[in-house]
Amino acid sequence: MAWLGPLSGSLFTVVLWFGVARSSGSGWVQAVGALLAAVLAVGLVAPAFAARRLRVAVEACPADAVAGAPVSLQISVTGPARVSPLEPPGDPVIAGGSPRGRRTATVDVMPLGRGVLVSVAVDVATSVPFGMLWWSRQMRLPLPRPVHVAPRAGAPERAGTLPDPADGDSSGRQPAVIGEPRGVRPYQPGDRRRSVHWPATAHAAQLMVREAEAPLAEPAVVQVLLDRDPEEAERQAEQAMATGLRLLATGIPVLLVTTEVDGPHREVVADRIALGRRLAKAVPG
Secondary structure (H helix, E strand, O other): OOOHHHHHHHHHHHHHHHHHHHHHOOHHHHHHHHHHHHHHHHHHHHHHHHHHHOOEEEEEOOOEEEOOOOEEEEEEEOOOEEEEEEEOOEOOEEEEOOOOOOEEEEEEEOOOOOEEEEEEEEEEEEOOOOOOOOEEEEEEEEEEEEEEEEOOOOOOOOOOOOOOOOOOOOOOOOOOEEEEEEEEEEOOOOOOHHHEOHHHHHHHOOOEEEEEEEEOOOOEEEEOOOOOOHHHHHHHHHHHHHHHHHHHHOOOOEEEEEEEOOEEEEEEEOOHHHHHHHHHHOOOO
């Protein structure tokens, strides 16, 4: 108990001074002893009331984070206090600033795993007015917006292949193309049937296909099936994160298949942020 040492020391000092005052009989010694007892009583008890009156709020936070990396939260406190993050953990900070009104501080928390943070647990302590004894209480602070904590990037999964149900299309296709149409060109082995431009084909008397400005590969399907064991699920999410990042780096869009609280989700992710948010919300399915 942190308060036991200061309390026992203060009581010993008061009792010792009381004994000196009784033996000396001097009025000024008794007056100083009473003043000392009052100061000790206020210094020991007042922080308990101050701690109960403290109000702490998170004013700003990022929308995205990564497991194992610090997340900075801007907080405000109605009085001088020490704020220690508990869940997620972090280093304690002293809220300073204006002597009147709210104090501001930046608290760094460290999410240990992926997920969506909607609140943080902190321990708020104060020792006003004399700094003799710290009194504290735990609080859970809602965040102004959810923080999507993406998993770390682990070892990428070995890519597999799936049969293509498109009848009549060659297995060695030309890359699919999207974007602004640039024109038409003669058909080449591997072109998809859906890219055939029939009016141009009729005019040229040979198969013609549409050609676009920017080629883009077909999406690669990344299916994430998380285990119910939290440690295994974290490892699987890290593997999916690395696999998705590797595909995105090569220009291949990723069709991510996950299970969330409200059911299965299939969605194409275009960048690291979208990939991390989806994996942060994934649950065992």
